[in-house]
Amino acid sequence: MEKRSLPYLLLLPATLFLCVFFIYPFLLVAWQAVSQDGALTLEHFRTMAGHWKFPTAFWNTMLLALAVVPVQLALALFMATLVTRMEKGRDLVLYIWTIPLGISDLAAGIIWLAIFEQTGFLNSMLVGLGAVEQPVAWLGYQNKGTIFLAVVLAEIWRATAIVLVILVAGMGLIPKEYHEAAEVFGASPWKRFTRITVPLLRPSIQTALILRTILAFEVFAVVIALAGTNFPVLMGETYHWQFNLQDRHVAAAYALVILAISIAFTLVFLRTLRVPREAQI
Amino acid sequence: MAEISIRNVAKRFGDFTALHSIDLTVADQEFMVLLGASGCGKTTLLRIIAGLESPSQGEVWIGGGRVDHLPPRQRGIAMVFQNYAVFPHLTVFENIAFGLRMQKLAEGEIQHRVNRTAELMHIEQLLKRYSGQLSGGQRQRVAVARALAMEPDVILMDEPLSNLDALLRLEMRAELKGVLAESKTTTIYVTHDQVEAMSLADRIAVMNKGRIVQAEKPIEVYRNPAARFVGSFIGNPPMNFLPAMKAENGSWRVADVVFKGPTSEHDEVAFAIRPEDLAPSGTGLPAEVRVIEPLGPHVLVTCEVDGHLFRAVLDSDLELKRGQTIRLAPSPDRIRWFDPETEQSLQAH
Amino acid sequence: MTAVTARETAVPAADIRKRGRFLVAITILILSVWVLAPIYLLAINALSSPAQVNAFPKSLVPGMETESIAFFLGFAGVLRALGNSILVAGITMVLAIGLGAPAGYALSRFDFRGKDAFRIMVLMTRAFPLPLLALPLAVMFIRTGLDDTAFGLALVHTTLALPFAVLITFSLFSGIPVELEEAAWTLGCTRFQAFHKVVLPLVLPGIAASAVFAFVISWNEVFAAAVLTIQNRTLTAFLLQNINVSPMHLKFAGGAMLVLPALIFIFAVRRYLFAMWGIASR
Structure with missing residues (x-):
């Protein structure tokens, strides 16, 4: 009897916690988004969609994710391949490459601000090289393109590490013999990468993509640090409605939009990158 | 205790x-x-x-x-x-x-x-x-x-x-x-x-x-x-099994040799003998030699008897060739019999 | 065709390999610079005087002045925010491990009905933008008096850290052969004694690493912290709130303050990073 109930006892605290602080709040936020004084309404969604910033924020967020995530995946795959082939200094290189893992998005935004601000290092260098005569306001409201680029760079710099860690851990699970077998059968390094590594790494790639895409939709502090309100994104608008406009119903509607696209993309990745159980290592 | x-x-x-x-x-x-x-x-x-x-x-x-x-x-x-x-x-x-x-x-x-x-x-x-x-x-x-x-x-x-x-x-x-x-x-x-x-x-x-x-x-x-x-689980190599057909007077015919055996209502039972309980003899079971494996102290011979796989552990001095047919006689007191349905041992008498 | 092959064989294979290795080394170096250089630039700013920070053009060596840092630390509310950050992260760490480790142990040691349901719930948290939880909880906290408290924020941060804690401790416990525990039982231990005397000493370093991880998750979180605190701002919330009004040198000193502990912590747990993710990513 004691043995039967023990696992449930051990799971109970975590389960209760997640019910109270994970499942319940999400029901609450959904209710907030679709109700006004206890009655169902779509008014908040209309307010949200009707605001001039909504389409901009939506597309900015989407474009950012689209620009950032694929580059991160490719870069992390490249880095992981390099590092698994190293013999000496592997640990040091891995440590350096995973440093950004510990850096918050706000700090990352501030770091790249040091580079892109008007008196920052980029301008110092360009003026020093004589490439430009006057410092450029890269992050000024009229330079939407360079703001976008700065945010993309900061995000790639900060969050490639998590993809790298997932992929390196995944590669560690692939037995070396598969590569050796492929080599014996005459596969070139590129063929080995595309035919052995990538397919066997699919579960890790799936995890990394889901995690990164969701985090990309949550992009917030990097943008605030680099662009202030010059570059609206969904999460920033959520914050703005909650705080500055004091309308938590519309903020909740924003939250549901972020939630919806997150779930949609998760399902897409789960579906397209599915690995049948029998085909896993 | x-x-x-x-x-x-x-x-x-x-x-x-x-x-x-x-x-x-x-x-x-x-x-x-x-x-x-x-x-x-x-x-x-x-x-x-x-x-x-x-x-x-x-x-x-x-x-x-x-x-x-x-x-x-x-x-x-x-x-x-x-x-x-x-x-x-x-x-x-x-x-x-x-x-x-x-x-x-x-x-x-x-x-x-x-x-x-x-x-x-x-x-x-x-x-x-x-x-x-x-x-x-x-x-x-x-x-x-x-x-x-x-x-x-x-x-x-x-x-x-x-x-x-x-x-x-x-x-x-x-x-x-x-x-x-x-x-x-x-x-x-x-x-x-x-x-x-x-x-x-x-x-x-x-x-x-x-x-x-x-x-x-x-x-x-x-x-x-x-x-x-x-x-079949104990012994290396394990016991040999051959089908035995009912003959007259409580005897059983294995390949072309007749043995005294147990009584059974079945027309066919399993005849069993350990590989080391076999010796070459003119009156034994006809065995066509397939593989010869010298193991030092003795030689392991894999043959075919009556279409069934059959192994014998024999003296290593024996001259054998693949494809040759020899006759292997089981020691009479080491022969065992098994019921074809229950697979339990049958008592010979 | 023959000519090409001949020329190719003329270059010794060792040379090609050497050249390849050189290329790999250069690439690794460039990537390392890409990671490290921005941090170095931040350090320059943090270690320069306010005048140097706002000067143009910038020098690529730090002025080795502590003026900016001193100004930052002396700025009203900073020390309090720093204290709040540590407090919230500390509570998060304790809660995440305290709730997560028993669950991780249960998942690794028992087969029971509902195990998959629990795992799915934990994995599901990944598909949700968790900082958004702060919105409904803000209302709930006002009702329960948890609004604007370190504990309230720590509860939200725990939902972020708990799934990690469960999966990481699950992998840690799974790495301890069950036979060790069984051997202890046959040698006279109760279940609890066996856990205490055999399992705990073996997983403790790993648990510490996952605790550090939980700490960093909370330390770095911005959105929920900004939504849920007003007077009791954490460092991230404080910086975010003041980001449009504060002078450059304050931002950079603050940024450095955020980065430094994270760097140390990641260094401390680097050995566990991959082991943790190896299982956590399945």
Whole structure:
């Protein structure tokens, strides 16, 4: 009897916690988004969609994710391949490459601000090289393109590490013999990468993509640090409605939009990158 | 004094039945080996005796008391695990002392017992080391010493030698036999290695598909398999089986030779003979030689008799050629017969 | 065709390999610079005087002045925010491990009905933008008096850290052979004694690493912190709130303050990073 109930006892605290602080709040936020004084309404969604910033924020967020995530995946795959082939200094290189893992998005935004601000290092260098005569306001409201680029760079710099860690851990699970077998059968390094590594790494790639895409939709502090309100994104608008406009119903509607696209993309990745159980290592 | 008695024990995992109603009694100080292929239920049975698994039905008695509701620590047992389970964060000394400290023995007694068992297992020079600094064989010795130091009534061993290399296994086998005979404990030893079973056991319980097929002295199990499975599992190479057709006067025809045999209502039974109980003779079974494997002391000949695979262990001086047909005569007192349906042994008379 | 092969074989294979290795080394170096250089630039700013920070053009060596840092630390509310950050992260760490480790142990050691349901719930948290939880909880906290408290924020941060703690401790416990525990039982231990004497000493370093991980998750979180605190701002919330009004040198000193502990922590747990993710990503 004691043995039967023990696992449930051990799971109970975590389960209760997640019910109270994970499942319940999400029901609450959904209710907030679709109700006004206890009655169902779509008014908040209309307010949200009707605001001039909504389409901009939506597309900015989407474009950012689209620009950032694929580059991160490719870069992390490249880095992981390099590092698994190293013999000496592997640990040091891995440590350096995973440093950004510990850096918050706000700090990352501030770091790249040091580079892109008007008196920052980029301008110092360009003026020093004589490439430009006057410092450029890269992050000024009229330079939407360079703001976008700065945010993309900061995000790639900060969050490639998590993809790298997932992929390196995944590669560690692939037995070396598969590569050796492929080599014996005459596969070139590129063929080995595309035919052995990538397919066997699919579960890790799936995890990394889901995690990164969701985090990309949550992009917030990097943008605030680099662009202030010059570059609206969904999460920033959520914050703005909650705080500055004091309308938590519309903020909740924003939250549901972020939630919806997150779930949609998760399902897409789960579906397209599915690995049948029998085909896993 | 610890007799172990297992009464009507069964174990089911969902739809899968790992053990069907097992009855087995192990006498005090007896060395019982549970022998069987992987998945036959032998480890499950051992774990039920240890209390690491609870039976779906039935009772386990140790030393006259029913224990199946007790946790392992209250059963008066010690156990040696297949992967040794030497605690990596403790020294060899502390590993051996672990159970003694749980019993809250005096420090002097602990010292004394650890040193004595360490000496017995020849690891007294390793007492300060950690598991990571030991070889497989040394870890094995620590695991046995840790069990012996408890001075238990019962020692349970789960394939303790299977992770060692062949030579070391031979050495440890002999040593274990000596040490355990000395310690006067009741031992249940699980293995899939028939040689290990033959050499160690007072009795072997051969298991197949969750049942004990035969539990007898090793030589009995070898000479008189109670079922066809036992004959085919024990012996290397295993027993030969040939179909025997009913002839006149209670005789049976095997290939073109007629043997005296058992009575049976069936028209066909199985004739069985061990490969080493065959000798070339003009009146034997006709065997076409397929493969000849010289093994030093003797030669293993694989032939075909009456369309069936048939092996014989013969004198290495014999001149043989592939494709040649020879005649092999079985020793009459070593022939065994099995029922075609129940696969149980049939008594010849 | 023959000519090409001949020329190719003329270059010793060792040379090609050497050249390849050189290329790999250069690439690794460039990537390392890409990671490290921005941090170095931040350090320059943090270690320069306010005048140097706002000067143009910038020098690529730090002025080795502590003026900016001193100004930052002396700025009203900073020390309090720093204290709040540590407090919240500390509570998060304790809660995440305290709730997560038993669950991780249960998942690794038992087969029971509902195990998959629990795992799915934990994995599901990944598909949700968790900082958004702060919105409904803000209302709930006002009702329960948890609004604007370190504990309230720590509860939200725990939902972020708990799934990690469960999966990481699950992998840690799974790495301890069950036989070690069983051996302890047969040697006279109760379940609890076996856990305490055998399992705990073996997993402790790993648990510490996952605790550090939970700490960093909370330390770095911005959105929920900004939504849920007003007077009791954490460092991230404080910086975010003041980001549009504070002078450059304050931002950079603050940024450095955020980065430094994270760097140390990641260094401390680097050995566990991959082991943790190896299982956590399945």
